[in-house]
Amino acid sequence: MERMIALARQGRFDSEGPAPSVRPDIEKVYALGEATKHDICVSTASPRSVSGIDRIGNVCAGGICHAYAHDGRCVSMFKTLYTNACTHECAYCSNASCSSGGAVYSYTPHELASLFMDLYRGNYVEGLFLSSGVGADEYETMASMVETAEMLRTAYRFQGYVHLKILPGADRDHIRRAMSVSDRVSVNIEVPSSSRLSEICATKDFKTDILRRQRYIQRFVSKEGAPAGQTTQLVVGGAGETDVEIFKATVREYHKFGLKRVYYSAFTPVPGTILESQCMQPAWREHRLYQMDWLYRIYHYSSCELMSAFDCSDHLANTDPKRAIAQASGLSPVDPNIASYDELLRVPGIGPVSARRILAARTRGSIRSRKELAAMGVVMCRASPYLSLGGWHDSLLARWMA
């Protein structure tokens, strides 16, 4: 150990950054952290490669979770607002100028960077997720947010994960600077359309404040920009939108702006806001939308195929959408010994990993039993009604009861 300490002393570089001026104010940490608890972004995966010994931190292609909250959600980043002062009037937000919110807090770049590094060195968090109210104006606040990230990269030599929120109406130059120091950036669209936005916020313009910023980001990403790309988030049910509206907006976001991920947050009324008396949306609604999103991105279902998962009121039922689509399309039983990869992926209970294992197993001999499929990772209770082995398959009744 003595040798190790000696080696550590020899190679030490300065990653301490400026000395912290004051002890962290825990009320501020709590208030600005709490204000982001409905912001969803759990992934810390980044394709950026980090090497060398003259830095602190790294990124991981798979992402790491450092804790789970008691609501079951992964806590992987130091998710915080820069300031909770805001001039926008979003009806669902406790920081809105029209809400009867509490005290107003704000960090300085130095204070926030130092606080974050304390948590990072203790291995409590994987990266920084920095959002904000617009403060006095979006220009100044965005500049401070970018300055924080730049300070982390230069003064602290931090090479870990940074996610910066781009404020609605942010300056183009700030967006470029933000993207040069962060792994991922995002603009929250919150609602699927301009008309829905006007119902919950009179001070934001959907086209200029949000969609145009996403367009800027898309251009910068294609030139150089953030390695993990851009994401966005939708509030589910805040403005009375249907699941079809949300899903169509998701598809538009993926196609038009090349987003990496769309996140969903089921609406929860916050006391003191205009929408405080509105009903809370069930968590399963958010979950089913994530499943649809997964079917679209990972399983490559077409948007037309996915439309059959919605009911006549344009909502999703609280059932597995993959199974609902299989039932609605009358999927006939497939033989795993001859089915293609795409056909296997359409079977409920078979995912990309098990489909690949089935294809590989076929090259060594035919699959004869359901037990073999189960050993390959197929969830047989779901898949069984849609599989045919040696000409045998479940009855139609069993398929409908599955």
Place this chain on the structure above:
Amino acid sequence: MTMTIPYNFFQYLLRHDQCTPKLAAYARVRKAEDIEFATGGRDASIRRMVASVRKEVHMLRGFVRLTAYGAYASYGYLKPRHDVGELVAELLARRYPHTVIILGNAYHSWMCLYGTEGVVQTEGPALASVLASLRDMLGCDSSPQSSEALWEVYYRSQYREKRRNLPYFRKSMTDTLRRSAHSIVESNTNGASTLDAYCSDDD
């Protein structure tokens, strides 16, 4: 084709707490493809064992908490089910270059440094005795500096009361993993959930 089993799967299998010499001898001559696409028998069981070891490494590298001990060392509690202390220490050392990472428990410890000479690793006795030697080496200038209090405030701020879901929490952050990393803050499911309650608890 993307594989879920790495080519060095044998190294992970050896670290499994139920890996017998007989199973190791069998696995030594198997290829990663045999394990990945197994449809049953011992190969499928090896796949599950390798996945279990890799999962423990992946989860513990996130759940372990470090306390800075002076400018050159950080330590944390770790008592893994499988023999993965060395792997977790190396991952953390690569994250914090030029800092000696010391992980351990009442029986065993793992130390790792990533610096100019690459990765230097060693194992040692109980964590307490390693820390005592460290104190002698660094002198009285250095004292442990933990950010646990700050973390607790932040962790509580992220909790959504209306979405309380302890079964899901326990499924993701199992009792075994929490014990392995000694996660005190996260284990306190009946504790203070607001800042006021938190502050009054302190009083």
